[in-house]
Amino acid sequence: MATIYDVARRAEVSPATVSRVVNGHANVDPALVERVRRAMQELGYRPNAVARNLRRSRTTLWAVIIPDVGDPFYTSMVRGVEDAARLAGFSLVLCNADDDEDKEGGYVDAALAEQMAGVIVAPAGPGAPHVRRLMDARVPVVVVDRQAADLRVDTVLVDNELGAQAATAHLIEAGYRRIACVTGPRTASTATQRADGYRQALQEHGRPVDDALIRYTGIQEQAGYDAMRELLALGERPDAVFAAGNRLALGVLRCLQDRAVSVPGEVGLVGFDELPWAPLIRPALTTVAQPTYELGRSAARLLSERIAEPGRPPSTITLATHLEVRASSARFGRVNGG
Amino acid sequence: MATIYDVARRAEVSPATVSRVVNGHANVDPALVERVRRAMQELGYRPNAVARNLRRSRTTLWAVIIPDVGDPFYTSMVRGVEDAARLAGFSLVLCNADDDEDKEGGYVDAALAEQMAGVIVAPAGPGAPHVRRLMDARVPVVVVDRQAADLRVDTVLVDNELGAQAATAHLIEAGYRRIACVTGPRTASTATQRADGYRQALQEHGRPVDDALIRYTGIQEQAGYDAMRELLALGERPDAVFAAGNRLALGVLRCLQDRAVSVPGEVGLVGFDELPWAPLIRPALTTVAQPTYELGRSAARLLSERIAEPGRPPSTITLATHLEVRASSARFGRVNGG
DNA sequence: GTGCGACGTCGTAGATGGTCGCCATCGCTC
DNA sequence: GAGCGATGGCGACCATCTACGACGTCGCAC
Incomplete structure (x- = not known):
């Protein structure tokens, strides 16, 4: 796999310049941009997201933890999340907790370890200890469908x-x-x-x-x-x-x-x-x-907003049924x- | 977030020793193990998977790309994959391609960038150009449900x-x-x-x-x-x-x-x-x-085997219906x- | 015309967190 | 006392980003 150094060498520029081109930073000579572009093309260069995430200490992934992938209620919700996430530039990692708090905890651990940018969770149990863990680690969280007792957290519910x-x-x-x-x-x-x-x-x-x-x-x-x-x-x-x-x-x-x-x-x-x-x-x-789809969309929007502005007070959205x-x-x- | 260095300092050992404890390597003095354990506990240390993945240049994530999360056929299959993956120590990233080859391509890009350990894909289209891309990048792939034309790749089908x-x-x-x-x-x-x-x-x-x-x-x-x-x-x-x-x-x-x-x-x-x-x-x-569940399990097993032994000739498993x-x-x- | 400052542009180098090969040290045994 | 195994530390390395500094150019003012 070609690295940024390979591209730099081929384009006869520094790795920093390649990075700037890749990330669309301003102030790069158009001629160099062209050279870098060509070098990337020729080498089939693909930025290594892992290294990027490490350096930036953030990712563009959201974990969505649901109790059951077999339940159309949740899958429809996930579609709502997905569409909104895509617009905001995030990808989803869908985690099936199987109505099991331990599995849910395992996925929360993974989300923490993988430095996920945010988590949307439909909690399996009542106490939502895992939600607290996420919040303690300052990971943006949105709870959907069920209320997490005694937690001041962004929430989307139906009435x-x-x-x-x-x-x-x-x-x-x-x-x-x-x-x-x-x-x-x-x-x-x-x-x-x-x-x-x-x-x-x-x-x-x-x-x-x-x-x-x-x-x-x-x-x-x-x-x-x-x-x-x-x-x-x-x-x-x-x-x-x-x-x-x-x-x-x-x-x-x-x-x-x-x-x-x-x-x-x-x-x-x-x-x-x-x-x-x-x-x-x-x-x-x-x-x-x-409104399952809307439930997901609202959750995604709340999460985007919290990521953009971590300090804002948590809000709860309640959607109507019919x-x-x-x-x-x-x-x-x-x-x-x- | 505490790093391995913080733990090392607190336990008065080197980061390498902490790493050995975390990864369960042999030849560490039990007394040190205990000290490190306590330090991790006290600091709430959690290894940064991103850094680990970068250094090891491999991850423990599989991407599972399906055309429709709303279809119980695929979600049931995913459960099969999940159970087998969990046994082999892998986690799943579920990607919903929405029957759209472009979306599918986007997820393949993400899988490549994120250095996923492997990919299981139920291709949306016939040509499966994205499967070829994965194979060219030497990423272990298993195709399920539909055949990828003219590709020598591990495949699980039903008859x-x-x-x-x-x-x-x-x-x-x-x-x-x-x-x-x-x-x-x-x-x-x-x-x-x-x-x-x-x-x-x-x-x-x-x-x-x-x-x-x-x-x-x-x-x-x-x-x-x-x-x-x-x-x-x-x-x-x-x-x-x-x-x-x-x-x-x-x-x-x-x-x-x-x-x-x-x-x-x-x-x-x-x-x-x-x-x-x-x-x-x-x-x-x-x-x-x-046999949807079995379909997923077989795919997961094939993927495990290919990861363990990248050079083996591809095989096709055909399962019976009833x-x-x-x-x-x-x-x-x-x-x-x- | 010259000097100085501002700005645009690019490269160097350090940082990110963890892993692992290599080597030094220590203690034990023969 | 030599040899060996057990143990743990040092430092390079993974790929990328970015702060900072260097360099060159240009414009403006004197």
């Missing part, structure tokens, strides 16, 4: 509470009377906020809140399946379910289908977070759609069978 | 031809008589191989091959939709479709549903490549399941309506 409220209100207004809520673990801010929104909607409509109908579980499909099975075993079955997560909703639906419970005939269903294939599932799922009404929450009593 | 043959044979045996094939662009080896398998199955069963029933299109859902619309407009409609891609199959299905053509009542359907939500789609899609029979290809004539 989970309002979204859940809208979903629940929709079920109430569609005539459902006994509405359950299947949400994620208590440790996830998204899960508790969605449960809060669900409760609020019930109260606002003068409905009782029955804690037996609220299930805090995991976030995987199986968790939704199991929670639904428990709900069906109750003395008084729910006639609708608000599933506060896309994979949870799939699990709930699969359970209902396995038990031959018709949706929305016997049980209405609303999910949280859009799925790319939602229209193809039968019944088509009513969901609280999140309810996408489909068949799975059709008016109670009007549809029979599925 | 597309055999898979397509099985899918088509299945439709024939289920009683369908006029089977169409919707496949990707002619430039993709996967698309042409699957079309070949389709043709072979017809011939083996003594059926005529009607070129009007073979559609080379794109790979997105919309391409499948449009192709199906054209097929429906034919004088003599097909009574079954082999859609040689998961997104293509979705498009085909959506088109059929929009036109109120019942599946499998009026038209049978087999897709290629599993979808995580396939069981929830109605009708459940029969698909040629690919047909996952579901409702969408139920026996012709037995099911009416959908």
Whole structure:
């Protein structure tokens, strides 16, 4: 691999001049620029980013740490990050933490060691100790999707509470009377906020809140399946379910289908977070759609701004959701069978 | 940020000794090891990977370049790569080329500049000029999913031809008589191989091959939709479709549903490549399941081996598919309506 | 016309953080 | 006392950037 010295020798200039040409600095004789350009061409010279990063003690890489690459919610978000990062001149390193705090920690270590210019993280756990570690090391960080408890850090969220409220209100207004809520673990801010929104909607409509109908579980499909099975075993079955997560909703639906419970005939269903294939599932799922792409874009913008101005006070951006009404929450009593 | 010199000073040893401790080299007095360990702890020392990479002129990063992070086929493959890479001590940089050869080229440039230890690429286009560039720079490369024309390079593929043959044979045996094939662009080896398998199955069963029933299109859902619309407009409609891609199959299905053509009542359907939500789609899609995870693992293993032994002749691994029979290809004539 | 300062241009050299080959030293054993 | 192995330090090196200084030229003022 040709180095800057090889180019310098061939162009009969100093390495400093080559560096200036490469980095587009002013005050270089156009004739020399031309000579250097040609030499680079002839040698197939490609600047060594590693050496450059060392010397400059900064890179143009962002780490994006997400809990699951298989979840379209995150991949769509990543696209938003990517487009904005590209505009700002950064490249992405996508890290799949697999819902595992240790793996997440490993990636944070790597980000620190590799002197990443910034990190965007959707934390796997609640405490977000790794976020603190990044902040202590003065690495620009943006937290997305879930809130990091007690940390003053740039954050981008969706309005989970309002979204859940809208979903629940929709079920109430569609005539459902006994509405359950299947949400994620208590440790996830998204899960508790969605449960809060669900409760609020019930109260606002003068409905009782029955804690037996609220299930805090995991976030995987199986968790939704199991929670639904428990709900069906109750003395008084729910006639609708608000599933506060896309994979949870799939699990709930699969359970209902396995038990031959018709949706929305016997049980209405609303999910949280859009799925790319939602229209193809039968019944088509009513969901609280999140602006995933915009979530990523906003996070990227916050990160750019923090890198440019490290001292600024952290800000939180909250994006609105909107309810996408489909068949799975059709008016109670009007549809029979599925 | 503490450097190796700070640690050395605090532990009253030389930087070299600290380096030896960090890298677990032999022949260091246990007492010194302990002193160094404590000093690192106290200073919160973290080795600078950039400097290390520069000195060693190698890194522990692999670039994985895929055409679409939104496609579960690739994300599942990435998980396979990730697990195997982790075992071999490498981390992943996931690059989303967005089906765009220029973006792909940009990521290849970055991989070269950042001195990545290796690259796994599912090429966006046919010629794979970027793969050649990597090989010229002596960067270990493995190509997955699609074949890079005329390049002697480590490759991991699935047996597309055999898979397509099985899918088509299945439709024939289920009683369908006029089977169409919707496949990707002619430039993709996967698309042409699957079309070949389709043709072979017809011939083996003594059926005529009607070129009007073979559609080379794109790979997105919309391409499948449009192709199906054209097929429906034919004088003599097909009574079954082999859609040689998961997104293509979705498009085909959506088109059929929009036109109120019942599946499998009026038209049978087999897709290629599993979808995580396939069981929830109605009708459940029969698909040629690919060993996506295994694909990634094999690619990672090949890359490890090439890094260890750069001179070895390139090899190609071909993995088998298997047909996952579901409702969408139920026996012709037995099911009416959908 | 000469002198001086400013400015444009380019090269030298040091710095970045860590690694590793080589060599010196030390202690032990025979 | 010689030889050997274990141990640890010195200093070169990786490729690049950049502060500083040197040099030359030009313009302006006296």
